[in-house]
Amino acid sequence: MARVLILFGPPGAGKGTQASRLSGALALPHVSTGDLFREHRAQGTELGKQAQKFMDAGQLVPDELVLDMLFERVSKIDCAGGFLLDGFPRTIPQADALARRLAPRDTVRVLNLQVPDAVLLERITGRLTCQRCSHVHHLKHSPPREPGRCDKCGGEVVQRSDDSAEVFGKRLAVYRQQTQPLEAWYGARGLLANVDGNRPPEMVFEDLRSQGFPPQASPEARSA
DSSP states (O other): OOEEEEEEOOTTSOHHHHHHHHHHHHTOOEEEHHHHHHHHHHHTOHHHHHHHHHHHTTOOOOHHHHHHHHHHHHTSGGGTTEEEEESOOOSHHHHHHHHHHSOTTOEEEEEEEEOOHHHHHHHHHTEEEETTTOOEEETTTBOOSSTTBOTTTOOBEEOOGGGSHHHHHHHHHHIIIIITHHHHHHHTTTOEEEEEOSSOHHHHHHHHHHHSOOOOOOHHHHHO
């Protein structure tokens, strides 16, 4: 039986940061479909080549191909006890296809980060990303000690083009139209827990952890 934890939330809600922490706290590997795409393309795998054909034609990668990549990843030994999904599913058809592929005894829990739109906009448009190590600063909440330089590696920090107010508005509209309906879909199945994401990160993390699965001991620890 695998524990499948799904983290939802609009752009800027803090999913990436919280997913990394939850992965360690709950002993669940963090699986990002975006990372899987990049890995398969970089390695030139058959799945990566198939996905590239659709992208080169300006088409969306079919859900079944995304799921093939996902389940190829979660079939590895480190995911035997479960995994944490960030960025997938994005639509109800994807959620339905995912549910069909999971084993009957797998346990699913969905945590939904809720943050007001005005706060999301401030978070997104204030972000500064290091061009060298991708560490993220914020103009208001965590400005770099040396202007224009990353605290972590000293690289140049810039505002990405997709962190503008205009692009954020488009991304949020897509999220509301395609992904937000999943709240009702999972809620009707008794799998959803809403979490207030408009609080200090530590408070949000503690709430997410309490709503998720309890951490499990490793096989080595259990046999000790």
